[in-house]
Amino acid sequence: MGQVSTIGLDIAKHVFQAHGADASGHVVFRKKITRAKLIAFMASQPPCLVALEACGGAHYWAREITQLGHTVRLIPPAYVKPFVKRHKNDAADAEAICEAAQRPNMRYVAVKDEEQQARTVVFRARDLLVQQRTQLINALRGHLTEYGWIVPKGPAHVARLIAWIEDPASQLPESARAVFKVLIDSLKVVDTQIAGLDAEIARRSREDPVARRLMTIPGIGPLTATAITALAPPPETFRKGRDFAAWLGLTPLQKSTGGKQRLGAISKMGERTLRRLLIIGSSAVVHQACKRGAPAGSWLAQMLARKPRMLVTVALANKIARVVWALLAKGEVYRAPVAAA
Numbered sequence: 135m136g137q138v139s140t141i142g143l144d145i146a147k148h149v150f151q152a153h154g155a156d157a158s159g160h161v162v163f164r165k166k167i168t169r170a171k172l173i174a175f176m177a178s179q180p181p182c183l184v185a186l187e188a189c190g191g192a193h194y195w196a197r198e199i200t201q202l203g204h205t206v207r208l209i210p211p212a213y214v215k216p217f218v219k220r221h222k223n224d225a226a227d228a229e230a231i232c233e234a235a236q237r238p239n240m241r242y243v244a245v246k247d248e249e250q251q252a253r254t255v256v257f258r259a260r261d262l263l264v265q266q267r268t269q270l271i272n273a274l275r276g277h278l279t280e281y282g283w284i285v286p287k288g289p290a291h292v293a294r295l296i297a298w299i300e301d302p303a304s305q306l307p308e309s310a311r312a313v314f315k316v317l318i319d320s321l322k323v324v325d326t327q328i329a330g331l332d333a334e335i336a337r338r339s340r341e342d343p344v345a346r347r348l349m350t351i352p353g354i355g356p357l358t359a360t361a362i363t364a365l366a367p368p369p370e371t372f373r374k375g376r377d378f379a380a381w382l383g384l385t386p387l388q389k390s391t392g393g394k395q396r397l398g399a400i401s402k403m404g405e406r407t408l409r410r411l412l413i414i415g416s417s418a419v420v421h422q423a424c425k426r427g428a429p430a431g432s433w434l435a436q437m438l439a440r441k442p443r444m445l446v447t448v449a450l451a452n453k454i455a456r457v458v459w460a461l462l463a464k465g466e467v468y469r470a471p472v473a474a475a
Contacts, residue, residue: 138162140183141176141204142232144224145195153228154179159236164225177202185235187211187227188243196245208243209234244367253364256338257407260331263324270321274299274314281306292321335360347461350468353415353454358408362458365405369463375456382409384452400448409451416450433471 136156144151148169154162167175172195176184181203186192188208196206209231217230234240267289274295275285283298285291298304299314306314339345339356348359372378379385381404386397402409420434420443428435433453437446461468 136160136162137180138182140185140232140235141179142228142230142235143184143186143195144228144231145186145189145191146224149224151224151228153225153232155232155236159233161229164228166224173198173202176204179204181205183207183235185209185231187214187231193246193251197247200245206245207235207240208245209240210243213241244371250364253338256331256334257361257364260328260335261407263328263331267321267324267328270317270324274317274321277310277314281310332357344462347467348458351454351457351461352470353412353419353450354458355415358411358415361408361411362462365408366458366462369459372459375459378459379452379455381405382412382455384409384412384448384455412451412454413447416454417447419450420447 136158138154139157140155142153142155144153150167150169150172152163152165152167152175154165156162165175176199182205184199184204185207186195186209188210192208196208200206214227214230214234217233218226219230220226271289271292274292275287278284278295278298283295285294296318299306299311299318336356339349339360342360342363344363345356345359348354348362349356354362366378367381369378372381376385380401383401383403383406385401387399387401389396389398420438423434423438424443428438434446434450437449441449457468460466
């Protein structure tokens with residue numbers, strides 16, 4: 135048994151589990167460590183490779199442990215799971231993390247600094263407020279259904295519900311009307327907060343030169359461009375644009391065997407916020423192409439002529455993702471392709 139060269143660290147709220155191994159993979163120590171003693175323990179270890187699962191709090195601990203002179207790697211939990219031998223517990227998880235980190239072809243997650251994590255807060259907060267707005271709208275629609283008032287889905291039709299509730303001539307019990315007004319007031323507050331976050335995102339997109347270059351791509355607006363700069367890892371993390379699209383989950387899920395290629399739906403891996411925004415942007419481009427017509431001979435026109443609309447939308451999102459990676463990696467500006475004659 136030699137000196138520890140790799141430490142697998144299973145992090146938690148209060149009690150952490152560490153698994154140390156030497157260069158040959160033999161166990162050096164297995165140790166439970168409280169949160170208050172973790173930094174002191176890691177400082178006492180010789181500089182080595184420390185591996186963690188990329189979960190909540192992992193980026194914070196990666197930054198702290200890096201300052202002690204260690205090399206820190208974050209591993210996606212899905213890549214750690216195959217190394218868990220039998221039962222699921224903290225010791226087995228730490229050992230699996232240590233073994234996964236010793237694989238030469240293991241893929242890692244880039245460690246984010248504090249500023250990068252701060253830029254993501256606005257999108258997480260906006261998503262939460264949008265979900266709350268949807269809940270409030272659905273509550274209004276559901277309750278008013280009991281009184282025979284039906285409107286289509288979506289925020290655009292809420293004004294009709296509010297007007298009917300506030301109309302004194304509407305046949306609505308006063309006891310129910312008072313409760314509905316509470317929901318309406320909450321909805322107005324959430325709408326104001328979402329508008330404030332949208333204004334902040336638009337301001338950031340104007341001030342960021344990378345976001346301005348991304349907005350030259352059709353289908354990418356201020357929200358998507360700012361989200362890419364905040365949520366996407368550095369472009370050098372990926373070898374090519376296809377790897378970036380696969381990380382976003384925009385490539386088909388393969389179940390091929392025996393030399394037969396079987397492709398399914400998109401894998402939906404990676405950052406779901408970016409994937410959703412890219413699909414929304416591509417759907418807008420496809421909608422305009424169906425409404426006004428795509429340029430003759432263009433890739434989009436050929437795809438719409440022989441493929442279903444939703445399939446074309448996802449394929450265009452994949453194409454946009456590759457263009458995004460190219461712009462980020464090469465520092466260039468988007469140039470529209472010339473349609474074939």
